[in-house]
Amino acid sequence: MKTISKEEALGLLKEYNKEEFHIVHGLTVAGCMRYFAQKLGYGEDADFWEVVGLLHDIDFELYPEEHCVKAQEILKEKGFEADFIRAVASHGYGLCCDIKPEHQMEKVLFAVDELTGLIGAAALMRPSKSVQDMELKSIKKKYKDKRFAAGCSREVIEEGAQMLGWELDQLMTETLEAMKSCEAEVAQG
Numbered sequence: 001m002k003t004i005s006k007e008e009a010l011g012l013l014k015e016y017n018k019e020e021f022h023i024v025h026g027l028t029v030a031g032c033m034r035y036f037a038q039k040l041g042y043g044e045d046a047d048f049w050e051v052v053g054l055l056h057d058i059d060f061e062l063y064p065e066e067h068c069v070k071a072q073e074i075l076k077e078k079g080f081e082a083d084f085i086r087a088v089a090s091h092g093y094g095l096c097c098d099i100k101p102e103h104q105m106e107k108v109l110f111a112v113d114e115l116t117g118l119i120g121a122a123a124l125m126r127p128s129k130s131v132q133d134m135e136l137k138s139i140k141k142k143y144k145d146k147r148f149a150a151g152c153s154r155e156v157i158e159e160g161a162q163m164l165g166w167e168l169d170q171l172m173t174e175t176l177e178a179m180k181s182c183e184a185e186v187a188q189g
Contacts, residue, residue, distance in 0.1 A: 006030070009051045012078065017061040024186060028116050029109070030054035031182025032175060036108045039174070049105050052087045056109060068092035068099075095156070101163060111160025114152045115175045118142065121149040123179075131179045139172050 004012075013026050033053030037046040059070035068089045075085045090099045090106040091113050101110045122142045123131045142148045143157075161171040 004051060006047070006050060006054065009054045013054055013058055016058050016074065019061055022057060022061050023189070025117065025120070026054045026057060027186040027189070028120060028179060028182065029056055029113055031186055032112050032116055032178035033105070033109060035178035035181045036112070036174070037105070039178075040104060040108070042105065045105070048084070049108075052084065052105065053109060056088050056091050056113065058088070066096075068095075068097040094159070095153075104164075107160065107163040111157065111164055111166075111171055112175050112178070114156045115160075115171065116179060118149045118152040118157070119172075119176060119179055121152070131176060131183055134176060136169065136173050136176065139176060140169075143172070 009030075010023075010027075014023060017023060017026070030050045030053035033049040034046050037043060037049035042049065055071075055075070057067070057071075058074055060067050063070040068091070072085050072089050075088060086099055087103065087106050087109065089097050090101040091109045093100050093110060101107045119131060119134070119139055122139060123129060123134060125142075126134065126138075143154065146154070157171070158168060161168045164171065166174075
């Protein structure tokens with residue numbers, strides 16, 4: 001699995017995304033993907049997982065109505081391989097594309113993308129503005145409130161947990177740990 005460096009991928013993300021929110025989200029998902037690659041025994045592919053996470057929303061800011069479709073076009077033009085393009089697009093399964101997550105990495109991306117948004121929003125509500133002092137019960141409370149981070153699909157999060165064969169609490173716990181592991185690096189940009 002050939003990939004580009006994280007620095008090159010970040011430059012590419014910034015070429016198509018100017019809003020800080022989208023950059024931070026990409027870095028957060030990238031850090032989580034690296035964490036999960038190592039945790040699940042795919043350490044040799046951690047760079048690939050990380051760069052897929054970083055570029056998963058490359059098209060979202062400019063082409064929200066064509067999300068995942070435009071990403072495939074952009075990445076193909078940039079010379080990315082089919083497995084990379086497929087992995088990036090698979091996180092939009094059922095919403096904006098029909099590429100079903102099959103590889104463990106694709107399932108993780110599908111599951112954690114929305115959840116990192118919800119956890120990140122919950123962290124911003126805390127005095128610390130951090131996930132470091134957050135616990136599972138805080139996430140579960142926010143998760144149950146459908147008005148909180150309403151743009152984060154609970155159905156997608158639940159479907160992602162099912163794809164992975166995990167309980168929802170396990171997905172939330174592991175994603176929180178993943179976010180804790182990369183929060184300082186994300187803050188540095």
